[in-house]
Amino acid sequence: MNKRNHKSAPPKGGAGKPASYKGGSNNNPRKPKASRRTSAVAAQKQAAPQMEGMDIQWYPGHMTKTRRMIQEHLKMVDLVVEIVDARIPISSRNPDIDSLVETKPRMVILNRADQADPVLNNRWAEHFRSQGWSVLQTDCKTGTGVKQFSPVVKSILKEEMAKWEEKGMVGRPVRVMVVGVPNVGKSTFINKVANKKSAIAQNRPGVTRGKQWVTVDDGLDLLDTPGILWPKFEDKRVGMYLAFTGAVKDTILDVETLAFNLMKLLAERYPKALQERYRIDVPEAFDSWELVEQAGRNRGFLISGGEVDTERTARILLEEFRSGKLGRFTLETP
Ligand SMILES: Nc1nc2c(ncn2[C@@H]2O[C@H](COP(=O)(O)OP(=O)(O)OP(=O)(O)O)[C@@H](O)[C@H]2O)c(=O)[nH]1
Ligand SMILES: [Mg+2]
Numbered sequence: 001m002n003k004r005n006h007k008s009a010p011p012k013g014g015a016g017k018p019a020s021y022k023g024g025s026n027n028n029p030r031k032p033k034a035s036r037r038t039s040a041v042a043a044q045k046q047a048a049p050q051m052e053g054m055d056i057q058w059y060p061g062h063m064t065k066t067r068r069m070i071q072e073h074l075k076m077v078d079l080v081v082e083i084v085d086a087r088i089p090i091s092s093r094n095p096d097i098d099s100l101v102e103t104k105p106r107m108v109i110l111n112r113a114d115q116a117d118p119v120l121n122n123r124w125a126e127h128f129r130s131q132g133w134s135v136l137q138t139d140c141k142t143g144t145g146v147k148q149f150s151p152v153v154k155s156i157l158k159e160e161m162a163k164w165e166e167k168g169m170v171g172r173p174v175r176v177m178v179v180g181v182p183n184v185g186k187s188t189f190i191n192k193v194a195n196k197k198s199a200i201a202q203n204r205p206g207v208t209r210g211k212q213w214v215t216v217d218d219g220l221d222l223l224d225t226p227g228i229l230w231p232k233f234e235d236k237r238v239g240m241y242l243a244f245t246g247a248v249k250d251t252i253l254d255v256e257t258l259a260f261n262l263m264k265l266l267a268e269r270y271p272k273a274l275q276e277r278y279r280i281d282v283p284e285a286f287d288s289w290e291l292v293e294q295a296g297r298n299r300g301f302l303i304s305g306g307e308v309d310t311e312r313t314a315r316i317l318l319e320e321f322r323s324g325k326l327g328r329f330t331l332e333t334p
């Protein structure tokens with residue numbers, strides 16, 4: 001049994017830790033480093049429970065380089081497609097892309113629609129449409145929605161394409177640049193549209209490292225680009241949501257603190273999913289660390305002495321959230 005003191009009830013919402021955390025008096029060697037580090041923050045923030053303890057920043061040199069590459073290639077393309085994560089349609093929209101792309105025709109794709117709440121997918125699509133965007137919802141695992149891409153691009157560029165024809169530019173392909181945050185599915189999307197495995201896609205951020213043109217049969221050329229973030233997340237929650245969904249490299253993150261925050265959010269909004277997957281009943285006043293421990297215990301993730309392997313539990317929670325095993329979630333509403 002973990003020796004943390006669970007006697008004092010934390011404030012509702014789970015932001016607070018048991019009393020033993022606050023003074024750092026718990027000498028339990030299994031206590032996650034993160035909880036020691038966040039204890040001061042927790043004490044300060046009791047009045048306003050928020051995401052805790054993580055000021056995430058990931059803006060490596062290759063992103064600066066990509067930004068420049070995007071800028072340089074804009075004049076070569078007819079349209080820019082921004083792929084966003086349907087689970088976090090606000091946080092996965094990179095403000096730098098807005099300022100880079102300016103007046104170029106654009107569309108937005110809500111990808112990973114299969115992992116997001118279907119009702120909210122429609123609401124988000126409507127929201128973007130009402131702002132004048134062309135929108136598609138896609139699931140690039142199965143290919144749902146991808147077939148509509150080419151017709152939508154051609155309808156956006158109808159006038160330009162008529163002009164090309166007038167000028168006798170027969171067979172000029174439409175060139176489309178695909179941009180977005182890391183791991184959102186850009187390369188997978190391109191492969192699906194082209195119906196071949198041209199671009200390398202893997203389930204971790206930062207896979208694509210350079211530009212790559214992929215030719216699609218019906219007069220389309222797609223430019224794959226490496227995923228980019230931006231130098232500073234003004235709202236810490238944005239960084240957190242990007243980390244939850246896998247757009248930030250895990251090796252720069254404290255996975256236990258990240259999982260603590262994810263558990264808190266799920267316990268507040270989706271207690272049923274936690275009950276179904278981990279058999280934990282979320283009490284009205286809960287402590288997120290306790291919930292992580294319960295989940296680990298129920299899964300049998302124990303180490304010597306019967307303590308819960310909280311790091312393993314944290315990784316599993318994140319993995320199961322990211323892969324959709326926990327359910328379909330949209331963390332932001334229009
Ligand atoms: N469930 C689900 N998984 C998807 C979808 N689209 C992509 N994926 C998966 O997400 C992972 C990342 O896909 P990539 O295509 O490599 O993502 P990317 O945006 O190119 O990533 P970077 O090149 O790192 O920026 C892969 O494991 C894909 O199989 C989707 O619509 N639904
Ligand atoms: Mg890629």
